[in-house]
Amino acid sequence: MTDASMQTPETGRHSVSLTATDAHTRKRANAEKRFRAYGIAAIATGLFFLVVLFTSILSEGIPAFKRTVISVDFTLTEAQRTEAEGELFKTKAYSNLFIAALKSELDERGLNVAVDEAAIERLLGKVGGTIRTFYSDNPDKIGEPVAFDLTASSRVDGYFKGRVSRDTMQDSRFLQKSDLDLVDALEEAGIVKQAFNWPFITGADSGVDNPGGAGIGASVVGSFFMMLVVLGLSLPIGVAASIYLEEFAPQNRFTDLIEVNISNLAAVPSIVFGILGLAVFIQFMHLPQSAPLVGGLVLTLMTLPTIIISTRASLKAVPPSIRDAALGVGASKMQAVFHHVLPLAAPGILTGTIIGLAQALGETAPLLLIGMVGFVARGYPDGFLAGFTEPNSAMPAQIYTWAARADVGFYEKAWGGIIILLIFLLSMNIIAIILRRRFERRW
């Protein structure tokens, strides 16, 4: 009232025109405009960092999904095979046959470079063995032309992806400068091509020398078994604990204490759970090291508080009138909870569980301590039960391992692994959103 009376002391507000904005109103409008600008700036900054993050992840990680392939047409006659099988060094014989084929292909196109056996091994690995295995598996292909797609070694791959160049490279047992002449010739001949790197998605980890052969498949399986353990333990335990605390437990000091502790547990650094897991599950209970079972148990401890907190929140959100209604027609407390409250809280519980699982899926620190990092997952577990107990890695642990390796070839693998991990996390979050939308009830 004060500003109005200041302008027209006698008549009060009525004489002030609505179209004439006074100083006070202008001030408020400006404050509002400024606040909006701050908000937009904050969102824009957030979006900017998100875009930077995604472009860097994609630009660094996409090359991991491509591999360099050297594609050579090769025909093995029955006579050649008999001859090679008669030799003392059989794979060497096959290798020589392959080199001859490659040489003639290059010659055909008028490219004259030296193709020696050692260089081929550096470029393509043990070609002879690969060819010999192929023909012993497919004897009917003898005599026909077969296109062999041989994965080029990581350094050659790096040469095409710009990681390795003539100026920066040093001669090593992996690649020598002179080999690059051969590589250039192969490229000119159109023998080199880029293919989708299936082995990266389906394969297992390789040795520290062989970034080209590294795949994330085995650790995806490891993560899967861990998540099974986490889901199987934390959902029932978490939901049962929340229902008890929310619906049945008396309100006293003891339950207050439990409540405070659960909230605190949610804030405990995950590495603490890791060392707890190491002490309890491995050193005391002697469960196998590096096993998804142990990883799952540790992550269960970590996920429980998240699930309990979100479950209790969704139970609280169910209106008390529903409980009264059920009790009023003579339902027992348990019937009221299980017939009415729990179904209404279910979407919230599921969403919380999925978010908890997504957190657990991306967790690395506790896995450091129970030996799931640095472990070379060279194969898939044999069978379902073995999946829980056989040593394995997990996606984030695998990424960490690759990032820590010396060979730069692993760098793009780590980024590629992050893309795969993000795909899993995003799909879990999308599922959570869909569930929430689909089952949300209004009352």
Added chain:
Amino acid sequence: MNDMSRVEREVDTNEIKLECRDCQVYYGDTHAIKDVNVDIEDKTVTAFIGPSGCGKSTFLRCLNRMNDTIDVARVEGSFRLDGEDIYDKRVDPVQLRAKVGMVFQKPNPFPKSIYDNVAYGPRIHGLAKNKAELDEIVEKSLRRGAIWNEVKDRLDAPGTGLSGGQQQRLCIARAVATEPEVLLMDEPCSALDPIATAQVEELIDELRSQYSVVIVTHSMQQAARVSQKTAFFHLGNLVEFGETGQIFTNPVDPRTESYITGRIG
């Protein structure tokens, strides 16, 4: 106030259904109900009136032990339903609540179909042997709730999709489906519009032929229209209890008179 003459004519004494003696309720240290003695008669509508916060709901909730669900609440005194103490250790509150049904202030149908709303009570109490019997109970209850004609074609529709007045009548149908002997209603019309209120009041009058009805209301007109007995509560005390006509025309206690004439409350 024409209704009052009608109420006076109908005064007659029924046998006592619920006998409450020396009732005390404490919420922690708060003494919410003090020395209340009331006899609820069978086939009668008893109204509880009084200013807000005087303990009407609290006392009503003692009659079907709904206060058991509140941790801090403590109930003392004797409550006898047909001569049996309902706070006896051997009494299962779940069974009691099937006998003493309750309708709440805000309509609170389950977010399920109309059919399932009504069928829930009979199902958990095992009142129907088969689907046909259950169908029969549902129809009978919905008819008693005076809502059958409105919902008979959409029993599968959600109960929460009905209008407020329909929801409340559905809740009444749900309460009568378990064949209660006493029906407690806590301000059943306070969330309803006048037309829905009139429908529910009419329904209460019909229910009187079979049940003992206890209704909490803060509308004195409503108490006068639907009840035969009225209890006036004030600050946790039962100030006056008697024939509705007498309470409204010739109150004994000065506090009753000032509440009815609008001076307190």
